Amino acid sequence: MTSPSNSFDDGPFLVVDDLSVRFPTSDGVVSAVSNLSYEVELGKTLGIVGESGSGKSVSSMAILGLHDRRSTELSGSIRVGGDEILGKGEEAMRALRGNDVAMIFQDALAALHPYFRIGKQLTEAYLAHHPSASKRDAEKRAIEMLDRVGIPQPDMRFKDYPHQFSGGMRQRVMIAMALINDPKLVIADEPTTALDVTVQAQILDLLQDLQREFNSAIILITHDLGVVAEFADDVMVMYGGRAVEKGPAKDILVRPEMPYTWGLLSSIPDVEADTNAKLIPIAGNPPSLLNLPSGCSFHPRCPHTGKVPGNLCSTELPELLPARSGPTHFKRCHLADPEAVYREEVLPEIAPDLLEEDR
């Protein structure tokens, strides 16, 4: 098996550069992703955070080449292990999918074929990239993987159908399937959203263990900032198809500089937060990708546009610029001193206790 890793050394395994994804439809062009850039190193986890319609899943589909080729316009660059994959043919992409790059989907019940035994679905994934392997080898490997992801009696469960597993076990099967070919990059799209908290904890533990063991790069797509806080090394917050803030997880969650990130933080209650703190929702609804607001896409919902001179927010798209907290922290906002606004206006509302600790 040739791996694209020959041609790259130590740099990030995945580099997405200035990626734009557009779907022309009868109603107009949907700008699903605009000028998106990010990278993930082996052994590291990037958390992509955003609401539905923010474009957080779209770029990963492009990495796998799973977008509808007839109706999608792609521009920019995606390099996997140093190899440019944009413009590669279907056969080349197929060789990549499930092999070097694997995906874990959200709802394992829907994402596993209901009519096939999970053993078959696993071996199928193995055989697709090991054409010379025997069926027995594949089965051995599949049982090994089921065992590895913590499914009891894997040789028995091998013959079961997806519906015969509990939600958590099903997600483990998904993970086993994704990891069966030792991928270097795993894209996990809301892997725990449908699960109960205790099961979610189990799955996240498992993912983390596996990452340590295989040193793979992980992209974790989620809307749950708590999950990101515990799991991701880096975070990218997306809104309206663009990255609005990205950087190390700690910087983003502790010293966010973009009002949308503030909004996300303030709109979810915390198990330890003061119950007297009122949830501060983000007003309005997420924008339509068909017709993005001018300037900063967030400006119609942003309570801080008044602090920006003129109507800059609604006329000019802010660039993704380094933030104050560090050189690896970028934000897309016109506010002159967002950190001050956060400390003085946002923090007292959502977490007065935090404020005191900091002082």
Place this chain on the structure above:
Amino acid sequence: MTDQSTGGLPAEEQREAVSNGEAKTSAESLENLIDDSHSAAMFDPSKKPVLTVTDLKMHFPVKSSGLLRRTVGHVKAVDGVSFELREGQSLGLVGESGCGKSTTGRLITRLYDPTEGSIEFEGRDLAKLSQRQLKPRRRDIQMIFQDPYSSLNPRHTVGAIVGAPMVIHGTVPKKQVLKKVQELLEVVGLNPEHYNRYPNEFSGGQRQRIGIARSLALQPKVLVADEPVSALDVSIQAQVINLLQDIQKEFGIAFLFIAHDLAIVRHFSPEIAVMYLGKIVEIGDRESIYKNAHHPYTQALLSAVPDIKQAQTGGRRERIRLEGDVPSPVNPPSGCHFRTRCPIAKEICSVVEPPLLQIDQRHKVACHFASEVGHAPERPVTAPLLGVDEYGAPDPGASPAEIPGDGPGYADTWYDLANNTRGRA
């Protein structure tokens, strides 16, 4: 009108006064609300219980596949649940999928017929009423559903959806229905002019608002909110939670708030019940549950919730890891249902079911080894009360004592774990 409907006179009169009196009330009060400074609902023991649920059970029969389709077992979805819901208060019901929290909600709205137990509401046992007798009562207890997409009929206008309960129950004269609908839409933060639009013209959050408006149409005393925000985007969840809080305050509605998200329940409800396999394993006020949980399951749940603050330290916290899955409710483990996954279970747990024991003024827990994390006692705290030895075998020396707090509400005396004595407020 049946005899039953004329029974609860005071309540009827009160409602009449509200609906016929000042139509403006709600709209006006909404404006008041907006300026209202926010504070979380606190547990108020002075309020009278509006709903008292005692030993409620819902056992769904499991039929054999044989020719005669005999009942060979039961899914004990809800298996002896007791609690009180006080006027204008909120009880949060948390637990993982399959624990029976949604079934409990549906039992209270009588979407199911309970197998056993009572649901006392305004002096009447709803569990014993026939569907016909129930009809005039239905308006008092309304439900908000999880899925804002499937719970609204796509072929009806928003006005028809919100107005239907009023028309069916005849609470509002036909001519005033539209006016009332528009008021309600305004209350839930929708444009009142949109009454003739269809649900698909609204976003998920707006649809949930429509559902809420519908549930308010009959001015219920109790609202059962079954995962009201879990289908919504994060930023929208907060909008809806805030709306529900405002409504609760404004109309003094008692909420049974069912959710799997511990943080949201904590935010919304001053009193929380934790369910596991059809039973309440721990119930208490917010402080007791979130700061002083004594049941290993509650502790595990809380520790499993990902915490944003962890970002400061990075990596994952130490947590109580639960192994395996929830067992089948058809054949739950003997004794304590949780023992198969419990980190501190001992022999007694498989023999004797722990009673829901009141251990503080407003805190009950069902565990033989009820304790703070990491401080599990050597011997079961419940043994002396149950008249058994530490392995669960009947202890000829001890005789079973009265279990403190053995009822839907909280007793004045409780069992003090620290001193193994009866405590008192």
Place this chain on the structure above:
Amino acid sequence: MWAYVVRRCLVGVALIMALTLITFALFFASPVDPARFACGKNCSAEQRDVTRAALGYDKPFVVQWAGYLKGLAVGRDFPLDAEQRAAAPDQVTHCAAPCLGYSHLDSKTVNEMVADALPITASLAIVALVMWLIGGVLFGILAAIHQGSLIDRGVVGGTLVIYAFPSFAIAVFLLQYVAVKWGIVPLPRYTEIADGGLWAWFSNLLLPALTLALLYLAGYVRMTRAFVLESLSEDYIRTAKAKGLKSRTVVFKHALRAALTPLVTMTGLDFASLLGGAIITERVFTYHGLGMLTVDANNSSDLAVLVGIVLLAGMIVIIANIVVDVLYAYIDPRVKVA
């Protein structure tokens, strides 16, 4: 599962009994006098009464129905007139249980008539089924994977055009032009496999089966297309692609497998209700199958045959339903019949 099948069968038996009762009731509510037909053209009122009695139509219909049920359970001897049976024992026809009745017009038990007709209709149905399934599924998939393209529109439009023609017109066209005028195939005449071998059986079935298949083809093309499109949009298809499977595998194994479930249901039920379509086809091609038998029996007011066919058709529909359910459980591991 067997318990389920038995239970369903019991319900089915009750249903069939009700069905026969309704058939009896409808038959006697109709203005047609069956005796009038059997009696011939120069028949006086008295003779007609005699004939009516000979046919057994003089008794109250519930009594006749009860007799019929008895025949179903334990068999019956014909003629019904005991005196006649005693006088000429050699003329007695025994109709063993389950006796579907006795046609006085054809002097045969309905069982015999059905036994003659059923293989013909079954042959027709099976060949037609194979034709429309192969055609429908292949064209359906073709259209689905080229959704929105010219191929898609061509396939869907083409089958719609065929669908727009009445079955009758297609049958007559095939017969008059393809067989008679152009002589591309010989005139179809049902040939048993035992008589002419497999090829003769099949080649003779070609045109009538095609007629019948065309009746269903458009529906199956559109259904397959819709089902395959639907399953192609499922999450597990995305998973299959993400695993790096070949698109052929994805479409024909993963997508088609899921689309199969509703197709099997439709096929089972359509197969059971083929009798309706078979009437037209059999009539044009002179295939003396169940369809033709039905029409003839209706035209000659032969109650026994009508009830027998209603019973048989009811049974076929009920059995088909059970088979579909069982098959469904086999195809879809999530479904359990119980």
Place this chain on the structure above:
Amino acid sequence: MRSKLRRIGAAAAAAGLGLSLAACGGSGSDDASGGDAEGSKGGTLHYLLNAPIESADPQRVYYGFQLASWRRTLYRGLVAFPMDKDEKAGNTPVADLATDTGTPNEDASSWEFTIKDGVKWEDGSDITCEDFRYGASRVFANDVITGGPNYTLSYLDVPQKDGKPTYPGPYKATPEQQAEFDKAIACDGNKITYNFNKPWADFPLAAAGMMMTDPYKESFDEGPKSEWKVLANGPYKLEGGVWDKNKGGTMVRNEAYDEKTDDPEKLRLALPDEIVWSVDGSDEASEIINQRLIADSGDDQYAITTGRVPATMLQQVTGAVEERYSNVLSPYVRYLVLNAKSMTNPKVREALKVSTDIDSVIKAQGGDKIGVPAESLVNPVTPGYQDNPAFEGDNAGDVEAAKKLLEESGEKLPYPIQLSYAKSPTNDAAMGALQQKWEAAGFKVTLDGLGDTYYDVISKPDKKSDVMLAGWGNDWPSMMTVMPPLFDSRPNVSATDCNNDYGCYHSDEFNKKLDEAANASDLDAQIKALQESDEILGKDVAYIPLYVEKFNWLRGSKVTGFDVTPASSSYPEIGLIGVQN
């Protein structure tokens, strides 16, 4: 199928058409057999049937073409009509199994025949007097042998109760009853005597045209189970002995048949070695069969058919095909019946009659190859036929005369009538044509096209129909099989049913004439009475004749001797037909 029975079954043994063939042969072939090579023995003839036959049992056969063609092949009779094309000769029976055409007593209430020596069943056994008696007795078991003509029931001199014979047929008869019957048909060696309870002057015609008095071998009889079994005594036998209702059968030479006992020249040439009968029971059978005959390929070159060329296909009959085509008069007459219960005013009935546009009806049905105007209910080639004076004259419909009559009637105009008919595209057109003229005259016509239940509906006394379309052909060449079955109110009309007397017509004067005819001891007297009865019907406008149907036949190119005769009911005369070798 009901209507088919009436249509085709009614065609039994019609009167000779030979004369009219020459006169009315239509376009193309004046001589139906023209162009064909002289017939010789051998080969296989294919007979394509456009509908299944109803039975193979002689006592149950009622199909005209079947009676005629099986008389020539399988079942010989006491007497038979010759294959003569002359109307008179063709309608006069000649001896067949009997030595002569029978000897009547003085008032024709008793007939005596002698059975030939050496006539045998296909199993080699002799045909005996007892076989004839047994065959005739089976008709009485009409609860077993259902269907088939049963005139003998009212004629044979057996004890009666309430006008019904008490003899229940051979299966259930007590020895006493059987003894009584054996007196009605008496056997004395080869001599058989039929004793009737009243004169039956045209009995030989009935015996020749029907098979109700044909012999049947008792040991072969299985009652209802014999419906499709054939024990032949003619030049052919049925291969396998059982007719397949849906497929047909193959007739092969009967070795037990001795040509010397027969008169082949007159009765049956029996040219083909084999006759393959195949049934096409589909609705389009006539179209398909005639398409095949036009294509004329393979076995179809040796084929004849019972399927007439549909009017829509007539324009395809040109050139070489026309040489294989015949257009002949049939024994059918189409007529309208007036409901005597609702149309009581004689002036109204008269008005309807004079404004009936027969020409347009024929045109709508397909033109002069399909029918010629009729002047009576009786077919013109029936012995004793005369134009009914009531219907002579203009066939286009006289609107003015009708208007005048209607005005004289004193009825409120327009006079509403409902016209019922068996629905078909051509009938719709034809009835539309009638409607047009009638409405011009002052009627208001509601067209009422009915489906399969047509005859059941119009038989009911309380029907809404005022005028009904019907068709009839005689059972044997006698007006006795026309007027009595159609208009004698006594056997027809009851409280719940008017049977074949669709108009519920009742006239004592007419019934009296029928009794006169029935009791006549010679044919001439009978004919006179019947002619008078038809005049009464005409005077009362009980019916309005429309047209005599014509048949259009195609045949394969290798068929020889194709012709129709009075005896063959205008169907192919199979006794003459052979194939080229």
